[in-house]
Amino acid sequence: MSTEKLKLLAKDLTKEFPRSPRAKLGDYVLAARCIDKCRAVLNGTQGEYHYACPLDQQFLQFAEINPEELKTFVATGATDDEIGQWITTHAKKRSRAAVVQWNNKERDTRLSDLPPETQEFMEDYIQKYVPRNRPVYHWFDVFDLEEQRI
Numbered sequence: 001m002s003t004e005k006l007k008l009l010a011k012d013l014t015k016e017f018p019r020s021p022r023a024k025l026g027d028y029v030l031a032a033r034c035i036d037k038c039r040a041v042l043n044g045t046q047g048e049y050h051y052a053c054p055l056d057q058q059f060l061q062f063a064e065i066n067p068e069e070l071k072t073f074v075a076t077g078a079t080d081d082e083i084g085q086w087i088t089t090h091a092k093k094r095s096r097a098a099v100v101q102w103n104n105k106e107r108d109t110r111l112s113d114l115p116p117e118t119q120e121f122m123e124d125y126i127q128k129y130v131p132r133n134r135p136v137y138h139w140f141d142v143f144d145l146e147e148q149r150i
Helices: 003-009 031-043 054-063 067-074 080-090 096-108 116-129 139-146
Strands: none
Touching (some): 031 067, 031 080, 054 067, 067 080, 116 139
């Protein structure tokens, strides 16, 4: 593990937010946010965030990437460009159209499309963390509203 390179790249998630779930890395939405959390976990600055959480799993499962193998690569101090290349090499081979379609599906996932247990969790989470008087329809909006990007 290259701790010096990793420290330079890792966000302190006790002081700042990971990237939006909409931010892409290696052509996938969710991947950049996943990497921010992975680096922070490796650096011990993850705060309340978790790597390979259910949100990260959306990307990891679609790309068919082993979270521990990705974490091992991230621990080398790899840059975003290097991680993007690694993802391209290790993800399940799919057409660009299939990846674009998946990205759009993820961006467009409404709260009502989530599994019932996630909907139930989000009901309380939104009330607690999303600014009042901000309607939430799409899953990604929960994170972007809470983290003050929109």
